Amino acid sequence: MAASCAAQPLSSKKQFTHQDTLRGTITPERAWWDVLRYDIAVTPDYATKAIQATNRLTIKVLRPYNKLQIDLQQPLIIDSILLIAKTGNTPLLFQREGNAWFVTMPALTANTIHSLEVKYHGQPREAVHAPWDGGWIWNKDKQGRPWMTVACQGLGASVWYPCKDHQSDEPDNGASLAITVPDTLVAVGNGRLNAKTPNNNGTTTYTWEVKNPINNYNIVPYIGKYVTWHEDFAGEKGKLDCDYWVLDYDQEKAQKQFTQAAKMLKCFEYWFGPYPFYEDGYKLVETPHLGMEHQSAVAYGNGFQNGYLGRDLSGTGWGNKWDFIIVHESGHEWFANNITTNDIADMWVHEGFTNYSETLFTTCEYGVEAGNAYCVGTRELIHNDIPIIGPYGVNREGSDDMYYKGGNLLHTIRQIINNDSSFRTILRGLNKTFYHKMVTSKEVEDYISRRSGIDLSKIFDQYLRTTQIPVLEYSIKGKDLKFRFTNCIKGFGMPLKVKWSNQEKWIHANEEWTIISGNANDTGFSVDRNFYIIVKKAG
Numbered sequence: 001m002a003a004s005c006a007a008q009p010l011s012s013k014k015q016f017t018h019q020d021t022l023r024g025t026i027t028p029e030r031a032w033w034d035v036l037r038y039d040i041a042v043t044p045d046y047a048t049k050a051i052q053a054t055n056r057l058t059i060k061v062l063r064p065y066n067k068l069q070i071d072l073q074q075p076l077i078i079d080s081i082l083l084i085a086k087t088g089n090t091p092l093l094f095q096r097e098g099n100a101w102f103v104t105m106p107a108l109t110a111n112t113i114h115s116l117e118v119k120y121h122g123q124p125r126e127a128v129h130a131p132w133d134g135g136w137i138w139n140k141d142k143q144g145r146p147w148m149t150v151a152c153q154g155l156g157a158s159v160w161y162p163c164k165d166h167q168s169d170e171p172d173n174g175a176s177l178a179i180t181v182p183d184t185l186v187a188v189g190n191g192r193l194n195a196k197t198p199n200n201n202g203t204t205t206y207t208w209e210v211k212n213p214i215n216n217y218n219i220v221p222y223i224g225k226y227v228t229w230h231e232d233f234a235g236e237k238g239k240l241d242c243d244y245w246v247l248d249y250d251q252e253k254a255q256k257q258f259t260q261a262a263k264m265l266k267c268f269e270y271w272f273g274p275y276p277f278y279e280d281g282y283k284l285v286e287t288p289h290l291g292m293e294h295q296s297a298v299a300y301g302n303g304f305q306n307g308y309l310g311r312d313l314s315g316t317g318w319g320n321k322w323d324f325i326i327v328h329e330s331g332h333e334w335f336a337n338n339i340t341t342n343d344i345a346d347m348w349v350h351e352g353f354t355n356y357s358e359t360l361f362t363t364c365e366y367g368v369e370a371g372n373a374y375c376v377g378t379r380e381l382i383h384n385d386i387p388i389i390g391p392y393g394v395n396r397e398g399s400d401d402m403y404y405k406g407g408n409l410l411h412t413i414r415q416i417i418n419n420d421s422s423f424r425t426i427l428r429g430l431n432k433t434f435y436h437k438m439v440t441s442k443e444v445e446d447y448i449s450r451r452s453g454i455d456l457s458k459i460f461d462q463y464l465r466t467t468q469i470p471v472l473e474y475s476i477k478g479k480d481l482k483f484r485f486t487n488c489i490k491g492f493g494m495p496l497k498v499k500w501s502n503q504e505k506w507i508h509a510n511e512e513w514t515i516i517s518g519n520a521n522d523t524g525f526s527v528d529r530n531f532y533i534i535v536k537k538a539g
Contacts, residue, residue, distance in 0.1 A: 006459070016394045016396075017278075018098075019098045019100070020394040020395060020396070021044075021393065021394060022069070022071075022097070022099070022100045023099065023100070023156065023165065023166075023394075023395045024166070024343070024344070024392075024393050024394040024395030024396070025072065025393045025394075026166060026168065027069055028065065028067075029065070029067045029068055029069035029102060030069050030164055030166065030169075031062070031065075032061065032062050032063050032064070032065035032068075033059045033060065033061055033062060033065075033068060033164075034059060034060045034062055034169060034172070034255060034447050035057065035058075035059060035159055035163070035164050035169050035170070035171045035172070036058040036059060036060055036171060036173050037056075037057075037171045037172070037173040037174060037175060037176075038055055038056070038057060038161075038163060038171050038219065039055065039056040039058075039175065039178075040053065040054070040055045040056075040161050040175065040176070040177050040178070040219070041054050041055075041178040041180070042160075042161070042177070042178070042179055042180070042221060043092055043178075043179075043180040043181075043203075044136075044148060044179075044181070044221075044223065046138060046146040046148065048123070049123050049136070049138050050122060050123045051076075051121065051123075051124060051136070051160070052121045053119075053121065053161065054117060054118065054119050054120070055117075055118050055120075055161050055162050055163070056084070056115055056116070056117045056118075057070075057115065057116045057117075057118065057162075057163070057169075058113065058114075058115050058173070058455065059113070059115075059116065060111070060112070060113050061108045061109065061110055061111065061112050061113075061114065061116055062110065062111075063110050064107060064108055064109065064110060064351065066104065066105055066107075067103065067104060067105060068102070068103040068105050068116075069100050069101070069102055069164070070094075070100075070101045070103060070104075070118065070162045070163070070164070071099055071100055071101070071156070071158035071162065071163060071164065071165035072099065072101055072118075072120060072158050072162040072163075073099045073124075073125060073155075073156070073158045073159045074098070074099060074110070074125075075122050075123060075124075075125070076120055076121070076122040076123075076124055076160070076338065076508055077120060077121060077122045078094060078096075078101055078118060078119070078120045078162065079119040079120055079121060080117075080118075080119045081094050081103055081116055081117070081118050081119075082116065082117045083105075083114060083115075083116060084114070084115040084116070084117055085114075089117075090106070090401060091191075092105065092106075092200070092501065093365075093490040095422045099158060101162070103116075103339075104536045109365040118162045120161075120162060124136040124160045125155075125159050126138060126160060127150075127151055127237050127289070130151040130288075130289035131151035131153070131289045131290060131291070131292055131299075133155070134151055134152040134153070134154060134155030134156070134159055135150070135151070135152065135159050135160070135493070136148070136149075136150050136159075136160055137149050137151060137287075137288055137289060138484060139151065139288040140442065141224060141225065141247050141249075141288075142247075142249065143225075143249070145184070145185070145224070145225050146182075146185060146223065146224070146302050146468060147223070147224040147225075147247070147288050148221070148222075148223040148224070149220055149222045149223065149288065149289070149299070150219070150220040150221060151218045151289055151292050151299070152217050152220070153292060153293075153345070154217075154397070155183065156216070156217060156395075157216035157217045157219060158216075161219075163216050165216055167215065167216075167340055167341060167343065167344060167438065168217075168342040168343070169440050169466055170213040170214055170215060170216070170340065170438070170502065171213060171214060172213050173211075173213075174191070174209065174210040174211045174212055174214060174280075175190070175209070175210055175214055175219055175432045176194070176206070176207060176209040176210075176508075177189040177190065177208045177209075177219060177221060178205050178206070178207040178208075179205065179206050179207075179208075179221045179223065180199065180203050180204070181203060181204060181205075181206070181223050182202060182203055182204075183202055183203060183204050183264045184225070184433035185223055185224060185225060186206070186223070186224065186226040186245075187204075187205075187206035187221060187222070187223050188206070188208070188221070188223075188226060188245050188283070188285050188297065189206065189208030189219075189220070189221055189222070189297065190208055190210045190214065190218065190219055190220070190280065190294060190295055190296050190297045191208050191209050191211065191280040191281065191296050191297070192208065192209060192210075192241075192280060192281060193199045193206060193208055194207045194208065194209050194338065195207040195209070198456075200485065203288070205473065210278055210280045210296060211279040211280055211297065212276075212277050212279060212295075212296075212436060213436050214293065214295050214296075214337070215336070215337060215340055215461070218294045218295040218337060220291070220292075220294050220297070220299075220338075220531035221296075222245065222285045222287065222297070222299075224247055224286075225247055225248050225524075225538065226245045226246065226247065226248070226285075226286075227246065227247075227248045227251050228243055228244060228245045228246075228247070229243070229244055229251075229255065230242070230243050230244075231243075231244075231262070231402060232307060233262055233265050233282070234267065235269055235275055235278070236269050236273070236274040237274045237275070237278050238274075238278070239277065240265070240275055240278055240281065240282055241282070242259050242261060242262075242265075242282045242283070242327060243282075243283045244261075244279065244282060244283065244284050244285075244535040245283060245286065246285075246286040247285070247286055250286060250304065251512070253304045254286065254304055256304075257304040257305070257323060257326075258284055258326070258513060259292065260322060260323050260326050260327075261282075261284060261326055261330070263361075263364070264326055264327055264330050264331075264361060265282070265330075267360065267362075267364035267365070268330070268331060268333075268334060268357060268360075268361070269359050269426055270364070270424075271357075271360050271364075271424055271428070272334040272335075272357075272427050272428060272431050273334070273428040273431040273432055275333060275334075276333060276334060276337065276338035276431065276435065276436065277333065277337070277424050279297065280295070280296040281296055282296060282298075282330075282333075283296060283297045283298065284298050284300045284330075285297050285298065285299060285300060286300055286301065287299040287301045287386050288301060289301050289463070290309070290325065290328045291328075292329060293329045293330075293332030293333070293336050293337060293354075294378040295337040296333075298326075298329045298330055298332075298333070299329065300325050300326065301325065302323055302324060302325035302326070304323075305320065305323070306320050306322055306324075307319055307320040307323075307324055308324040308325075309324075311380065312499040313378060313435060314373070314374045314375075314377030314378045314466050315377045315380060316373045316377040317360050318366065318370050318371075318373060318374040318377075319358070319362075319364065319374060319377075321362075322361060322362070322365065324358070327357065327358055327361045328354060328355070328357070328358060331353075331354040331357030331358070331361075332350065334353075334354075334357075334431050335349060335350055335353035335354050335357070335387075336349075336350035336354065337480035338431055338434075338435060339430060339431060339434045339437065339439055339444075340437070340438050340439070341438065341439055341440065341441065342353060342438045342439065342440055343392050343393070343440070344390070344395055344396065344397050345389055345391060345392045345396065345397060345398060346389060346399070346439075347390075347397045347443065348388045348389065348398065348402035348406040348464060349401055349439065349441055349444050350402075351402040351406055351528050352388075352399065352402055352403065352405075352406020352407055352409065352410060353404045353406070353410065353427075354405045355378075355404060355406055355407035356375070356406070356407040356410045356411065358374065358407070359371045359372075359374050359375040359407060359411065363372045372411075372529075372530055375407060375408060375411045375530075376408075376411075376500050376529055378404040378407060378408070379404065379532065381403075381404045382401050382404050382405045382408070383399065383400070383401055383481055384399075384401065384405070384467040384468075384469065385399055385401070385402070385467065386398060386399045386467065386478075387399060387465050387466060387467060388401050388402045388405060388406060388463070388465075389441060389464050389465055399467075405463065405532075406464075408532040409459075409460075409463040409464070409532065410531075411530060411532065412459070412463075412494075412530070412531050412532045413448065413452075413456060413459065414530075415497065415528065415530045415531055416452075416454060416456070416459075416494055416495055417452050417454065418497075420524060422451075422452065426448055426451045426452060428445075429447070429451055430444065430447060430448075433447065434447075439449050441460075441464065445457065445460045445464075457493055458489060458491050458493065459492070461489055461492075462488055462489050463532075466489060467490070468487045468488060469487065469532070469533065469534050470485050470486075470487055470488045470492060470533045470534070471485065471486045471487040471488075471533070471534045471535075472484075472485055472496070472527060472533050472535050472536065473486055473536050473537075473538045474486075474525060474535070474536075474538060475537065475538040475539075476525060479518055479519060480515050480516070480517055480518075481500055481507075481515070481516050481517075481518060481525065482513055482514070482515045482538075483507065483509050483513070483514055484509060484510070484511060484512060484513045484514065485509050485510060485511055486511075487534075488511065490511070491510075492510065492511065493508065493509060493510030493511070494508070494509065494531075495507070495508045495509075496508075496509055496527055496528070496531055496533075497527070497528040497530075497531070498525065498526065498527050498528065499524070499525070499526045499528075500518055500524065500525045500526075501518030501519045501524075502519070
């Protein structure tokens with residue numbers, strides 16, 4: 001998600017309920033089964049803002065258990081649940097507890113695969129100010145025609161379809177989405193179009209499919225008067241299919257603006273490794289909201305202009321030279337969609353790295369100093385209100401600082417490593433090692449420390465788990481420079497690139513006073529601005 005659309009309101013919550021635990025925890029009713037695939041069929045009714053739908057869940061039994069938890073948010077209603085089998089379908093009993101539905105299961109054998117078909121209907125929660133709040137979006141384009149989609153990161157995919165609504169369990173074998181719409185409209189989904197089927201009743205069904213695992217919240221329909229064009233991108237894994245879907249009257253300006261996509265793909269494949277979903281292709285789809293990282297079908301609503309709705313978030317001018325939504329939301333294909341955190345509390349892995357993709361794209365296009373300036377400029381947007389990492393098990397992220405502070409943490413680590421070839425190898429290694437996998441923040445932190453050969457654990461703890469920005473205190477007396485870190489956790493320290501005695505040098509600072517000698521009576525001292533610290537001259 002884009003930085004200034006800092007997720008649907010979860011971070012402000014102070015108290016947690018049983019419903020939060022049901023949503024955010026792998027309960028016993030969730031733990032015994034693994035999602036293999038979702039096959040969703042939905043028919044929206046624009047006039048009544050309602051949907052009729054089914055979802056067939058293919059699951060693997062990890063161990064026998066007698067109850068299964070499915071999530072579907074109110075006011076949607078489940079009509080029936082069938083256990084599908086060759087010998088006949090078995091209706092299953094179920095009951096609702098808030099947004100969780102508990103299904104009574106027959107005895108199923110471990111390591112067997114089964115399908116459940118869930119029929120449901122109702123008026124899904126409407127997103128009034130998407131993507132800041134979540135739900136189904138019932139909009140009209142400039143010509144008064146229906147324009148519909150969904151945005152549900154944070155709030156959860158269960159706002160519109162029944163699923164195991166927890167980031168830790170993606171459908172291993174992908175998903176399909178069959179969208180039935182009036183013949184006057186076009187429906188777009190994730191992945192590739194498998195079929196366009198006229199129903200001979202004034203409607204057409206568009207069936208889309210992704211082959212790869214996919215985050216629940218990334219599976220969405222786009223419905224409107226779309227037109228499309230295709231381009232091939234010569235990528236690291238061969239030909240990548242790139243398709244662009246926009247409203248008919250926006251095609252000319254979109255074709256001009258979307259030329260940035262190829263530059264983005266080239267840059268990100270260089271820094272992060274191959275685009276993670278060649279089998280499903282890459283798409284940009286115009287939406288009535290600002291944007292979201294929907295896998296293989298990135299939502300775009302930035303008005304075909306550079307910056308963030310025309311604004312440079314860094315305040316340096318560099319952010320107005322490229323389209324924020326194309327760059328940021330596509331960066332999520334590597335960090336969020338390829339590498340996904342088990343718990344939303346660790347969402348900085350999604351947003352911090354993707355925020356830093358903006359710096360890397362600026363670097364690719366305009367050079368290292370431009371990228372550095374962009375990153376440093378975004379520090380003005382850091383609040384240091386609460387820690388970046390949130391509480392686990394209750395579906396709550398930490399501070400919105402996961403974006404800009406997360407990016408500046410990575411920029412600081414890049415300086416500490418002091419070798420862009422090594423830093424690039426680490427970023428590519430993360431995407432290869434954790435390819436299509438779920439991770440914890442700690443796994444990512446440990447990987448970076450291990451591959452860099454530097455123990456960065458205290459640095460991660462400082463920036464991710466506290467709101468304290470380290471303060472480097474220093475004083476100069478004669479030819480001696482004296483320095484230490486304050487406002488830091490116990491054991492904190494790191495190397496710094498400084499300018500002193502008319503030359504650049506490296507020092508290592510920690511909580512203890514350190515004294516080094518230079519030229520007599522040289523009072524000039526500064527720390528490289530790329531390190532995210534506060535520098536204070538001691539009295």
